Amino acid sequence: MKQTLPGLLVQIVERWSPERNAEYLLGDLQEMYALRVQSQPRTARLYIWFDFLSLLFNGVLKPSFIIYFNSMILRNYLTVATRTLIKQRVHSSINIIGLSIGLAISLLIALFVVNEWSYDRFHQKGDQIYLLPMTWHFGGTDLPSGSNCSAGGPFMKETFPQVEQYVRITNVSKSFYKGDLIVKEDNGLYADSSFFSIFSFPLIMGNADHVLVDPNSIVLTQRTAQKYFGDNWQGALSQTVRDSNGKLYTVTGITLDVPTNSHIQFDYLISFSSRTDATTPNWDNSQFRTYLLMNSNTATTDIKNQIPIALDKKYGEGASQTVELDFVALKDIYLSNSHYAVPNTSDIFYIKIFSIIALMVVVIATVNYINLSTSRSIERALEVGVRKVMGARQRQLFFQFMTESLLVTVLSFVLAFGMARMLLPLFNTISGKVLSFDILLNTSNVLMIIAFALAISLLAGIYPAMVISRYNPVRVMKGKLKDPSSGIQLRKVLVVLQFGISIILIICTLTVSSQMKYIRNIELGFEKDKLVAIGLDSISRTRVDLFKNAVSTVPWIKGVSSSTQLPIKVSFETKINWVEGSEEDWRLIKVWGTDPDFIKTTGLTLVDGNAFSPDTPAGEWQVILNESALGFFGWTADQAINKEVTFWGSSGKVKGIVKDFYFSSVHNQIGPLVIFTGADRSFHNVLLVNSSATPAETISKLETHWKAVNPDAPFVIDFVDERYTNMYEKESRLGHIVNIFAALAILISGLGLFGLASYTIALKTKELGIRKVLGATVSELLFMVSKDFVKLVLIGFILAVPVSYYFMQDWLARFAYKVDFSWMLVATAGLMALVIAACTVMYHSVQVARNNPVESLRNE
Amino acid sequence: MKGTFIGEFEELVLLSIAILEDNAYGVAIKEEIKKKAKRNPSIGALHSAFKRLEEKGFIKSHLGEQTPERGGRRKLYYSLTNAGIKALNRSRDLRNSMWDAIPQLILSPKK
Numbered sequence: 028m029k030q031t032l033p034g035l036l037v038q039i040v041e042r043w044s045p046e047r048n049a050e051y052l053l054g055d056l057q058e059m060y061a062l063r064v065q066s067q068p069r070t071a072r073l074y075i076w077f078d079f080l081s082l083l084f085n086g087v088l089k090p091s092f093i094i095y096f097n098s099m100i101l102r103n104y105l106t107v108a109t110r111t112l113i114k115q116r117v118h119s120s121i122n123i124i125g126l127s128i129g130l131a132i133s134l135l136i137a138l139f140v141v142n143e144w145s146y147d148r149f150h151q152k153g154d155q156i157y158l159l160p161m162t163w164h165f166g167g168t169d170l171p172s173g174s175n176c177s178a179g180g181p182f183m184k185e186t187f188p189q190v191e192q193y194v195r196i197t198n199v200s201k202s203f204y205k206g207d208l209i210v211k212e213d214n215g216l217y218a219d220s221s222f223f224s225i226f227s228f229p230l231i232m233g234n235a236d237h238v239l240v241d242p243n244s245i246v247l248t249q250r251t252a253q254k255y256f257g258d259n260w261q262g263a264l265s266q267t268v269r270d271s272n273g274k275l276y277t278v279t280g281i282t283l284d285v286p287t288n289s290h291i292q293f294d295y296l297i298s299f300s301s302r303t304d305a306t307t308p309n310w311d312n313s314q315f316r317t318y319l320l321m322n323s324n325t326a327t328t329d330i331k332n333q334i335p336i337a338l339d340k341k342y343g344e345g346a347s348q349t350v351e352l353d354f355v356a357l358k359d360i361y362l363s364n365s366h367y368a369v370p371n372t373s374d375i376f377y378i379k380i381f382s383i384i385a386l387m388v389v390v391i392a393t394v395n396y397i398n399l400s401t402s403r404s405i406e407r408a409l410e411v412g413v414r415k416v417m418g419a420r421q422r423q424l425f426f427q428f429m430t431e432s433l434l435v436t437v438l439s440f441v442l443a444f445g446m447a448r449m450l451l452p453l454f455n456t457i458s459g460k461v462l463s464f465d466i467l468l469n470t471s472n473v474l475m476i477i478a479f480a481l482a483i484s485l486l487a488g489i490y491p492a493m494v495i496s497r498y499n500p501v502r503v504m505k506g507k508l509k510d511p512s513s514g515i516q517l518r519k520v521l522v523v524l525q526f527g528i529s530i531i532l533i534i535c536t537l538t539v540s541s542q543m544k545y546i547r548n549i550e551l552g553f554e555k556d557k558l559v560a561i562g563l564d565s566i567s568r569t570r571v572d573l574f575k576n577a578v579s580t581v582p583w584i585k586g587v588s589s590s591t592q593l594p595i596k597v598s599f600e601t602k603i604n605w606v607e608g609s610e611e612d613w614r615l616i617k618v619w620g621t622d623p624d625f626i627k628t629t630g631l632t633l634v635d636g637n638a639f640s641p642d643t644p645a646g647e648w649q650v651i652l653n654e655s656a657l658g659f660f661g662w663t664a665d666q667a668i669n670k671e672v673t674f675w676g677s678s679g680k681v682k683g684i685v686k687d688f689y690f691s692s693v694h695n696q697i698g699p700l701v702i703f704t705g706a707d708r709s710f711h712n713v714l715l716v717n718s719s720a721t722p723a724e725t726i727s728k729l730e731t732h733w734k735a736v737n738p739d740a741p742f743v744i745d746f747v748d749e750r751y752t753n754m755y756e757k758e759s760r761l762g763h764i765v766n767i768f769a770a771l772a773i774l775i776s777g778l779g780l781f782g783l784a785s786y787t788i789a790l791k792t793k794e795l796g797i798r799k800v801l802g803a804t805v806s807e808l809l810f811m812v813s814k815d816f817v818k819l820v821l822i823g824f825i826l827a828v829p830v831s832y833y834f835m836q837d838w839l840a841r842f843a844y845k846v847d848f849s850w851m852l853v854a855t856a857g858l859m860a861l862v863i864a865a866c867t868v869m870y871h872s873v874q875v876a877r878n879n880p881v882e883s884l885r886n887e
Numbered sequence: 888m889k890g891t892f893i894g895e896f897e898e899l900v901l902l903s904i905a906i907l908e909d910n911a912y913g914v915a916i917k918e919e920i921k922k923k924a925k926r927n928p929s930i931g932a933l934h935s936a937f938k939r940l941e942e943k944g945f946i947k948s949h950l951g952e953q954t955p956e957r958g959g960r961r962k963l964y965y966s967l968t969n970a971g972i973k974a975l976n977r978s979r980d981l982r983n984s985m986w987d988a989i990p991q992l993i994l995s996p997k998k
Contacts (some may be wrong), residue, residue: 050950051960051961052934053957054957055913055955056930057957058913059914059917061956077929078931080931081929085929085932085935110918167917858966
């Protein structure tokens, strides 16, 4: 007869049967199995498990874990756990405080990360929407751009049937009349009429298909509508708003305010058809962010491979050599680490770093629990011994200790929630976000938090519980378990881990802050701290010269110059031709349109040639190059003067060379730059003023002068150094957050060490007493006690250095101009950790070492 | 009165034990119910019923001999106690008296 029951089944039944029922239960099962094998040989083996389940569900079998969790025993566990917590106050509060700080921090980080992942997820057709970025290829250089040319979107729609719709958006900044006031509105977009059928920004009023069709249509957000139409904003439809040129825009729709977790942000939308170039798509400049709505189930990789062929077919052989189009899925835009620059996006690198750091802090806190509980185990040994003698099973004791860790974890979680709530406003300031706990309050997230709490209590409790519940009662009762070294190896490893992580965080903090200091104090090459920028609109632009005359005698104004852009972020690029008579040989270069007073105003250093002369002949440019541009064109400084370059249909002679200066973020190398001036300055956007007055004075006095000249144009002022600082917001945020983390990590590790040291030293009281009697000095005793801990911290330090070196190299590689990874900083970090550890240990050891040995030795 | 009441399934089990006399053990009782009542109780439901009945004092059990078809494991035989027999009787008397009280007219099923 080959009809024995599955071995596993037999084992489980034997284990889970109360009293001695296993024998006849298994007998019954066996007999039924044998019967079934004859009637239904194939499924017999499956059915036997159903029989097993029926036994289980009818309560005939009792799984062992249930035996340990009937309500009486559970209540007993809880009582004992509570008593233990109260009895060991210091120990438990170190545990709970450490753990709850760690958890509070990781909660906040979780909020932050969840928020970052939530970007752009509200679009109903989100998985069909793609950004269409492009890359220019010129003479061996690649210039990736998050935006596209105005012809990019139309080309894709004509060529590929899979493309349902495209929308192009580009920034617009206008000044509107509000009563008699003029308000500058920077945050507007020109958008194609398909905007609302592709994206899900809900319209309160207006028809999604029609709002952006006609020229001079404007769609306002609720907030903007309220601003211009007050409480009657709902009656704004078909009314008009007037810009500073007197042009009228008809309000065709009102949308809800744009959610903060959208990378597309706007206060108003103007129909793309309002642009003069709307009907003539071209490949001249890439300033239009273009999004495509694809058919569902379209593989973008297939289309991407067909694009070069289609480009060549439409624009002639070689077109695909210059222009490359790409796809970025909507959900990847915000957090992508791609080389396409898209405004208002984040960086997955920082999300990863924050998550890792949060995890590290939790690990440190958990390790604390393991460490302290294991080292206290000897105190509990007697209790375990007595319980075992009275008949407690090892497993019951195990569960009892697990209950303790569960209780500690639950308390810590409650405390952590309170702390996180209190810290949230502060955290919002640091992270620049508006976070709330609401996003955590759905079923799946709550379940996740509970699961996380259980996991933590398991992780923290399992090792101590195993060690303690395993004690042999006989040995314990005989007092043979006074060996404090049980589990000492593990504890040492854990202390090394804690301090390793803390040191990593300290090194990161120091490196990040030294890089930030470097950025702040970098010599940009112009008078950043004195420059202010006033926005120009179409009216004030025509009166630049009037204004310059008006302030020409003001002593604290060194110079005034109109400009196409702010000096900190020069981004205009154009095709330039510099070989006489050759139309073909052109390259892309950054250009900066200015007026003749530019060099004086900014304080740039001329290394050769002259500054601009006041007058430029009509139809010509005057040009000044930076040093990098010399290399770009292949000239020496002497050769360059009076050489001719051509762009935008005019040519100009090189007048001078300026020393290289920073005109964009320090993430990038200083590139070649053409600074030029000419009679036509209609494209200038800002007025730069070099003022040596205090900021408050500068604002109030400039405004007076400005209003005298431009009573009807808005006065919008920016301090260049402020804008410069804002450019590095991401980095300075990282700096702040890592700072806080490092401090907390140290605090928690310190707490852990404090607890551990107090215990270890308490065990050595007698030894120290004897040594003292035999003539050891206090300092010798201190050295003896501290040396073990110092050794651990040193090992942690040695392990931490390569890890943090790797991390920080990775981070610093994002800057073209940066500090070196400094070994001085590393040494400082190590020293800090060491001092903190030493102080913690000292607190206890000094007490013990100074004690009169009589005290410690008299009780035996 | 708690403890003396028996449910329908418990009644079936008690009756099967009575029928089987000396051979009343798990699988046999299961087969008996299957044969007579045309229903197939799960082994778990049966054993939990045994347990309940034993706690109420209606049946008692003893271990029997080892048999090869059970892999050398012994059977647990059940037999009725006096209380069990009384409970069965009480249950039958109750039914009989209620049957007797029904007017003749409705005794045949309606068409």
